[in-house]
Amino acid sequence: MKRAIGFLLGLAGLLTVGIPASAHHSVQAEFDLNKPLTITGVVTKVEWINPHSYLYLEVKDDSGNVKHWAFEMAGPGALRRAGLSRADRGGLKAGDTITVNAVAAKDGTDAGLIKDVTLPDGRKFTIWTSDPYAK
Amino acid sequence: MIRRLFCYTLIAGVLSVPCAHGQDAQAVIKTAEYALGMIRGPQRIDAVNTLEYWGTGSTYAFGQAYHPGSAWPEFKATYHASLSYGVPGMRVDVTRSNPDGPIQGGGGLPLAAPQRQIQVVSGRFAWNEPVPGAGFIAGSTAVPTPDAVNDRLLQLWMTPFGVLKMAAKAGAAAKVTTEAGATVITFPLSGAFEGISLKATLNAKNQVERVEARTNDPVLGDMFTETTYSDYKDLSEITTDVPFPSHIVQKQGGFPVLDLTITKADTNNPYVVFPVPDNVEKAPPSGVKVETQKVSDGVWYLTGGTHHSVAVEFKDYAVLVECPLNDDRALAVIDAVKKTIPNKPIRYVVNTHHHFDHLGGLRACAAEGATILTATGNKPYYEELWGRLPHTMKPDRLAKTPKKPVIEAVADKRVLSDGTQTLELYHLQGTSHADTMLIGYLPKAKVLIEADVYNPAPPNAPAGPVVKENVNLYEQIKRLNLDVQQITPLHGRLVTIADLKKAIGQN
Amino acid sequence: MKRQNFGYLLLGVALCLAPARAMAQANHGTPRTADGHPDLHGLWIARAGANFVQSDDPLAQNLASRDGTLLNFERDNAMIRRSDPNKPLYKPEFWEKIQKLDQNGNSEDPSFGCMPAGVPRMGPPAKIVQTPTELVFLYVSGGAQGWGDTYRVIPTDGREHTPLDDLDGTWKGESIGRWEGDTLVIDSIGFNDTSWLDITGYFHSENMHVIERMHRDGDTLTWQATVEDPDVLIRPWTMNPRALKLNPDPKAWLMETLPCVEHDLSHLVTKEHH
Numbered sequence: 071m072k073r074a075i076g077f078l079l080g081l082a083g084l085l086t087v088g089i090p091a092s093a094h095h096s097v098q099a100e101f102d103l104n105k106p107l108t109i110t111g112v113v114t115k116v117e118w119i120n121p122h123s124y125l126y127l128e129v130k131d132d133s134g135n136v137k138h139w140a141f142e143m144a145g146p147g148a149l150r151r152a153g154l155s156r157a158d159r160g161g162l163k164a165g166d167t168i169t170v171n172a173v174a175a176k177d178g179t180d181a182g183l184i185k186d187v188t189l190p191d192g193r194k195f196t197i198w199t200s201d202p203y204a205k
Numbered sequence: 206m207i208r209r210l211f212c213y214t215l216i217a218g219v220l221s222v223p224c225a226h227g228q229d230a231q232a233v234i235k236t237a238e239y240a241l242g243m244i245r246g247p248q249r250i251d252a253v254n255t256l257e258y259w260g261t262g263s264t265y266a267f268g269q270a271y272h273p274g275s276a277w278p279e280f281k282a283t284y285h286a287s288l289s290y291g292v293p294g295m296r297v298d299v300t301r302s303n304p305d306g307p308i309q310g311g312g313g314l315p316l317a318a319p320q321r322q323i324q325v326v327s328g329r330f331a332w333n334e335p336v337p338g339a340g341f342i343a344g345s346t347a348v349p350t351p352d353a354v355n356d357r358l359l360q361l362w363m364t365p366f367g368v369l370k371m372a373a374k375a376g377a378a379a380k381v382t383t384e385a386g387a388t389v390i391t392f393p394l395s396g397a398f399e400g401i402s403l404k405a406t407l408n409a410k411n412q413v414e415r416v417e418a419r420t421n422d423p424v425l426g427d428m429f430t431e432t433t434y435s436d437y438k439d440l441s442e443i444t445t446d447v448p449f450p451s452h453i454v455q456k457q458g459g460f461p462v463l464d465l466t467i468t469k470a471d472t473n474n475p476y477v478v479f480p481v482p483d484n485v486e487k488a489p490p491s492g493v494k495v496e497t498q499k500v501s502d503g504v505w506y507l508t509g510g511t512h513h514s515v516a517v518e519f520k521d522y523a524v525l526v527e528c529p530l531n532d533d534r535a536l537a538v539i540d541a542v543k544k545t546i547p548n549k550p551i552r553y554v555v556n557t558h559h560h561f562d563h564l565g566g567l568r569a570c571a572a573e574g575a576t577i578l579t580a581t582g583n584k585p586y587y588e589e590l591w592g593r594l595p596h597t598m599k600p601d602r603l604a605k606t607p608k609k610p611v612i613e614a615v616a617d618k619r620v621l622s623d624g625t626q627t628l629e630l631y632h633l634q635g636t637s638h639a640d641t642m643l644i645g646y647l648p649k650a651k652v653l654i655e656a657d658v659y660n661p662a663p664p665n666a667p668a669g670p671v672v673k674e675n676v677n678l679y680e681q682i683k684r685l686n687l688d689v690q691q692i693t694p695l696h697g698r699l700v701t702i703a704d705l706k707k708a709i710g711q712n
Numbered sequence: 713m714k715r716q717n718f719g720y721l722l723l724g725v726a727l728c729l730a731p732a733r734a735m736a737q738a739n740h741g742t743p744r745t746a747d748g749h750p751d752l753h754g755l756w757i758a759r760a761g762a763n764f765v766q767s768d769d770p771l772a773q774n775l776a777s778r779d780g781t782l783l784n785f786e787r788d789n790a791m792i793r794r795s796d797p798n799k800p801l802y803k804p805e806f807w808e809k810i811q812k813l814d815q816n817g818n819s820e821d822p823s824f825g826c827m828p829a830g831v832p833r834m835g836p837p838a839k840i841v842q843t844p845t846e847l848v849f850l851y852v853s854g855g856a857q858g859w860g861d862t863y864r865v866i867p868t869d870g871r872e873h874t875p876l877d878d879l880d881g882t883w884k885g886e887s888i889g890r891w892e893g894d895t896l897v898i899d900s901i902g903f904n905d906t907s908w909l910d911i912t913g914y915f916h917s918e919n920m921h922v923i924e925r926m927h928r929d930g931d932t933l934t935w936q937a938t939v940e941d942p943d944v945l946i947r948p949w950t951m952n953p954r955a956l957k958l959n960p961d962p963k964a965w966l967m968e969t970l971p972c973v974e975h976d977l978s979h980l981v982t983k984e985h986h
Binding site for chain 1: 770771782783786787790818824826859860969970971972973975976977979980981982983984985986
């Protein structure tokens with residue numbers, strides 16, 4: 071009985087005191103955490119939305135073929151905490167060439183979940199994932 | 206100098222290694238819980254609460270073997286269980302059908318059609334239902350089975366996750382040992398299960414591979430239930446990292462009662478609930494009730510429960526046909542015989558056959574001092590069981606006041622007669638129910654006594670398919686040239702020979 | 713909010729939430745409005761204490777997870793949320809439906825498709841503005857509480873409900889509030905049947921009736937909802953209570969939430985969700 075109470079209390083601590091954590095599809099339903107990739111491309115658009123923001127890159131391969139990549143990333147708050155200044159964030163602007171380290175989408179499309187970005191001037195920023203407790 | 210240093214170091218090294226029986230049992234239990242994916246979250250709590258799983262294979266009718274000492278008869282089964290460790294509750298939904306091959310033995314064989322049974326336990330209540338949630342569906346009723354609560358809860362606590370939860374709960378009372386190279390956790394249960402210990406054996410991956418329990422059975426006394434779990438896999442559509450055994454085998458009394466291949470499991474705490482229906486909550490606790498009905502001069506039909514008996518009065522003694530189920534029923538029946546036939550000892554007790562539900566009270570009748578009349582095949586079986594198997598968990602009357610039972614074997618026919626009353630006993634041929642079946646015939650009253658081969662439906666029930674056993678009974682009555690007017694079936698109600706003829710389509 | 717204040721806040725929250733005595737504070741310390749009712753005005757925050765394990769994995773930074781990995785966070789969270797013993801008792805004819813909705817939450821849960829959480833799933837608000845005739849609840853933050861910024865207006869002027877047949881059936885329903893002693897009781901009807909009560913496939917009918925109770929004790933606000941829906945439930949369901957703490961910073965901002973756009977569903981390969 072004691073153990074059951076302990077379990078229930080522990081559970082109660084998780085469930086009753088706070089808001090329930092972000093509910094959404096699991097990252098693993100969409101991305102393969104063990105398949106890293108690195109892409110360099112030109113920023114075409116940034117969408118600041120929930121549940122995750124998006125960064126779109128246009129990538130040209132050696133033969134000149136253009137591919138459009140979409141990367142999920144955290145919101146502006148997370149970028150700020152990663153160290154990108156307001157100017158830098160606004161500076162993830164269309165036309166900039168950046169390099170992205172990400173994990174690949176499971177369905178084989180040109181998509182990924184961003185781990186870090188390297189800006190044109192060489193500075194690298196590790197982007198945190200969406201933190202359910204972040205403001 | 207160096208050598209001394211070396212040997213001191215060696216000794217110190219050896220001494221510093223913790224010895225096996227100093228192992229912290231709770232640490233071993235925790236390791237096993239991790240192996241089953243139970244410990245989750247940064248708080249590392251046991252997050253397994255509800256489970257659901259589906260499988261196919263076989264169930265076996267415990268205690269209903271065709272031949273005494275043989276394996277329990279098999280049914281093909283599709284199996285669906287849903288459980289909650291929190292409630293605690295379990296719903297087992299099984300559909301049985303006849304096995305391939307020869308159909309022999311009790312437990313309902315042969316089934317006229319695939320038969321669905323849903324058995325539920327929830328807290329301190331147990332019931333059967335025709336469909337899941339019957340007590341809360343219009344037109345559907347739950348049937349209370351208060352005696353089944355502990356057995357069903359024990360099944361829950363013998364699952365791999367359940368046994369670890371209970372072991373954790375046992376705290377310091379849990380012990381860890383090594384047997385044949387495997388880690389074994391033993392611990393006592395408490396509350397309603399006081400006196401029962403569980404033993405869990407872990408495989409090389411620290412997964413629970415076997416759970417053993419010792420419980421009391423009226424026939425076998427201290428009986429072992431052993432469940433083995435093997436071939437753990439992730440059987441869930443949504444990956445949870447909770448492995449589930451894909452093969453489950455349970456044995457009771459040394460023979461399988463369950464053999465399943467699990468094809469699917471939901472280990473992501475599925476929505477399963479066990480609301481207790483009103484009629485189950487309000488059901489009175491089961492008690493033993495004996496009703497006495499005079500059938501003819503010197504012949505009484507003792508009913509009031511699920512298994513009936515017949516009392517026959519002779520000049521200087523009484524004869525009781527059937528001492529079923531357990532001590533409680535048997536002692537109540539003996540009491541009823543003494544009240545109905547006062548001042549005459551019960552000299553003989555007839556045991557119709559070896560199926561456990563009919564055998565369970567026979568030890569109490571042996572303790573009464575009566576001579577047991579049973580088919581030839583049963584004599585060595587009963588003598589061996591009663592001589593070898595201890596009844597220490599719940600000592601019955603015979604264990605408390607030991608007597609050497611007197612068993613007389615009936616081969617084909619035995620007649621008890623004293624000029625005022627006659628009881629003829631015959632070994633029933635042609636039945637596939639049990640090869641030790643005796644029927645009784647009272648020529649004066651023209652009454653036939655039989656068990657299990659003709660269980661009359663309630664009066665006014667619609668006619669069902671013809672049952673082979675019923676046909677065989679009628680043929681045997683004809684073959685033995687018995688002039689039968691009434692039948693006292695040991696399941697059901699008092700009927701006439703016309704009822705039997707109607708049941709087999711002969712009018 | 714300043715980082716430093718935020719830190720003190722977390723500390724204060726952690727200290728306050730653990731012992732029961734904080735909750736058992738008597739009514740002294742609870743401010744009241746001119747009409748004598750408890751004043752629920754303020755910025756209320758709810759935050760569970762988290763065990764952070766410093767992780768090298770940038771994807772799992774700042775996630776309270778076993779061993780600090782994202783994989784564990786997601787799988788463990790999914791299981792732990794569903795292990796809650798407090799489950800609504802649905803009628804047996806809906807048991808399989810609940811399971812199907814839960815398993816297919818990625819496509820079935822309206823919240824996953826950026827739809828509102830609705831009442832009662834949205835829970836208690838982040839900010840309350842209280843006047844003598846109404847309370848205004850302001851909601852922020854994403855997730856199961858609903859995406860984007862939303863509000864509720866709870867009249868406490870003694871008005872009656874609109875007849876149910878005249879209501880369209882919406883996500884938040886029609887709420888009216890009244891005081892029972894020091895407890896604010898909010899009575900809501902007129903719901904659609906699209907919203908869920910929680911992530912686990914808990915659907916409801918249009919005849920749902922929700923009673924919320926809110927009580928302030930000092931700087932703690934408790935919220936609890938009871939759902940009555942005899943069309944689908946065997947008996948009413950009282951949800952787990954939630955406790956919020958008053959933000960002590962009088963200059964705290966109500967943060968805006970980014971709008972929700974659903975981009976992932978067509979790329980999902982498994983049914984995992986949490």
